[in-house]
Amino acid sequence: MVVQSLPSVDTSIPSPENPSKRVKIHLEEGSSPKDVVPGQRRVSARLQAAKQKADKELLLKRGVDLLDKNGASCRKRVNKNAENLNLNLNLNGTKQLTQISSRLTEPKMAVKVAKMVQRAAKIEEGLDSTSHVNASNVVEKSAHIKVKETLRLFNKHYLHFVQEEEMRCAAVKVNKKPPKGKNAKKGDVPEADVKGKAKRPDLKAITKMMENNEVLYPEKRIGCLPGIDVGHRFYSRAEMVAVGFHSHWLNGIDYMGQSYRKGEYDHYTFPLAIAIVLSGMYEDDLDNAEDVIYTGQGGHDLTGNKRQIRDQVLERGNLALKNCVDLGVPVRVIRGHESASSYTGKVYTYDGLYKVVQYWAEKGISGFTVFKYRLRRLEGQPILTTNQVQFTYGRVPKSSSEIRGLVCEDISGGQEDVPIPATNLVDDPPVAPTGYKYYKSMKVACNIKLPANAAGCNCKGSCWDPKTCECARLNGSDFPYVQRDGGRLIEAKHVVFECGPNCGCGPSCVNRTSQRGLRYRLEVFRTPKKGWAVRSWDFIPAGAPVCEYIGELTRTEELDSVSENNYIFDIDCLQTMRGLGGRERRQQDGSLPVIQNEDKVDEQRSENVPEFCIDAGSIGNIARFINHSCEPNLFIQCVLSSHQDVKLARVMLFAADNIPPLQELTYDYGYALDSVYGPDGKVKRMACYCGAEGCRKRLF
DNA sequence: GTGTTTCAGAGGTAT
DNA sequence: ACCTCTGAAACACGA
Helix, strand or coil: CCCCCCCCCCCCCCCCCCHHHHHHHHHHHHCCHHHHCCCCCCCCCCCCCCCCCCHHHHHHHHHHHHHCCCCCCHHHHHHHHHHHHHHHCCHHHHHHHHHHHHHCCCHHHHHHHHHHHHHHHHHHHCCCCCCHHHHHHHHHHHHHHHHHHHHHHHHHHHHHHHHHHHHHHHHHHHHHCCCCCCCCCCCCCCHHHHCCCCCCHHHHHHHHHHHCCCCCCCCCCCCCCCCCCCCCEECCHHHHHHHCCCCCCCCCEEEECHHHCCHHHCCCCCCEEEEEEECCCCCCCEEECCEEEEECCCCECCCCCCCECCCCCCCHHHHHHHHHHHHCCEEEEEEEEECCCCCCCEEEEEEEEEEEEEEEEEECCCCCEEEEEEEEECCCCCCCCCCCCCCCCCCCCCCHHHCCCEEECCCCCCCCCCCCCEECCCCCCCCCCCCCEECCCCEECCCCCCCCCCCCCCCCECCCCCCCCHHHHHCCCCCCEECHHHCEECCCCCEEECCCCCCCECCCCHHHHHHCCCCCCEEEEEECCCEEEEEECCCECCCCEEEECCCEEEEHHHHCCCCCCCCEEECCHHHHHHHCCCCCCCCCCCCCHHHHHHHHHHHHHHHCCCCEEEECCCEECHHHHCEECCCCCEEEEEEECCCCCHHHCEEEEEECCCECCCCECEECCCCCCCCCECCCCCECCCECCCCCCCCCCECC
């Protein structure tokens, strides 16, 4: 039986994905004191007064942890909530909170409650008790975050199904081989399966989201949707379905059918159009940005050659658009663009609300009747930035002579496969980044010896079968990456076990995705307030590796004497994992060595801070220039490849979202507030200029 | 390497 | 049962 998309809470079948289970897991994890250990990256002069605070605070935090599901920038928010709650709730409040949250089986509910709590706390703080503007800001912010989370969820499902397909195709290939030579010519049974024809992972992903009630706006709405601004880019039709912005992955016209006749809409005529996609499919379309002539649907020969082969009829979408004219109901207009800045080669932009001012029937180019609709863009909306790829961030330079403010052709001095230019349009005279030496790979302090004991897998060429590959077994009998787009991480994990020097596979193995160096054209650029920053000239798909955090691998204890240094990264896989937002944690199954090790690691950590860290103060790579953001587009992933000691894991940065060219790359530094101490032993504070809507205003 | 053709795919809508 | 046309593999072509 098909599960309808009715919003019911408790009908879901228990499964590894079942939210209620997930909540339970959080409960268990939250109940150990380890959570109070401060963030993984600190100023070195920290007198780690990591005195675990009172049980009260712990309880508070646990409650919020629970509520906070897995949300993006979870870490930041947890800290903030913990702080606010600390100010505003008493112990009773805490208990209530914990009880409420343990009842919540629906993750969306949990998030909602967390938001409520956050807002309530804010209001109590007096931050926005007087201002409506501020209050609405809070609402706005959560809508944006919800959209982002929904898209991340879609991406996760998508990559999961991509992997499933890749597995199937690989298996088909192998099975195809045995009947080799003459005996397998005609009547091959596997021939049908062998046709490794596209099984659309995007469609499977949206199906999954409907089953799980994860579509953000399952009810159709007239007008704009909160959290999706004019100019928003979607990277496939399926993404729009996932958030409920346009609920078909195929149709051009999305409309409300007869079923919406009741309730608040009883004075409208149905069907009623609410959103259309202009993708240049119809030969009779005319697109002049602010004014559009849109051709109705139907009569198409459906082979993609834009040819009309029949008369159109005033029904379905066509009728729905006519009703928009009669009722003056605006439609959302989405344009499709060819663009290299997408993993599908296409980008869809939301271009705003348009009024359907007129409609008529005429003989189209092919001589058949088509319905036409004149649309006019409503005034007072942000300017259209529609022309192909430029969109909002500006233009990517074509050659080095075109780069404005170039201060260095390649800060890596030829070490990286892709040169990294530096630009400075802020300082006068413009200066290049100084005070460090570029290192492409880790420098290991002389008193540290990297273990070299990792056993390898026996695969040949490229690993593909998770049942036989030893390295896949370490990852819970799955590969963490998909092959597509040169390797993408499906979802964040505690630790990723990659193939290493002792493995039989070659360098092109999918399980070596993070070992292949820089893939994107990155640029270091100067900002007015945040010092240096990094952006990419290329589109980066979600899950793609961006770079490793390189510096000197050092014992943490040796840094305490060093004075100011903002480039320390503590290697602390578990903490990193906890601080990570947006992506759900893999269901823990006992077979995972990671999990087996977890207790040990926790013991080590609960009594002390991480043993090793990466110091990029005087040597380092591109990663040392990447800024913090409270709503980042990258996340940290610990990776083990040449050995299996989590304390010495490699620290990789991956794309959390689809990142358009020229958007600044950021990750969450993960500082807990008040966790950083100056040389004088006093708490140090630093303002945050990330500019995110949900910025907590302090880096630490 | 680039351009063109092919076709499965699946939910919404109305019957 | 019908309608919708995307997305990506498969194919064809050219260097």
